[in-house]
Amino acid sequence: MAWPTFPPPATSCAPRISPTPATSIRSASTTWPRRFAGTVFLTTDDVHASYEELKGRGVEFSETPEERPYGIDSGFRDPSGNSFRLTQVYELANT
DSSP states (O other): OEEEEOOOTTSOSSOEEEEOOHHHHHHHHHHSOSSOSSEEEEEOSOHHHHHHHHHHTTOOEEEEEEEETTEEEEEEEOTTOOEEEEEEEOOOOOO
């Protein structure tokens, strides 16, 4: 079993899998709820490219990228039902 890890912002958007000792996984699975009832927000400079890359790696999106007042937004869930948002946030205009 392995835990997903995410690279720093300047690298690829795809999560990497890091090996984790089985004892750590068993410990976490008994103390953490299966679904944490929150949303993880991931930002990217190009949501369409990131969407296509993740979709090509097998991520099943529940929402395709859509224009919103704050940027372009899409959504997916992990196998445990946790909610993730993949968003390209618009630059704020200098006032």
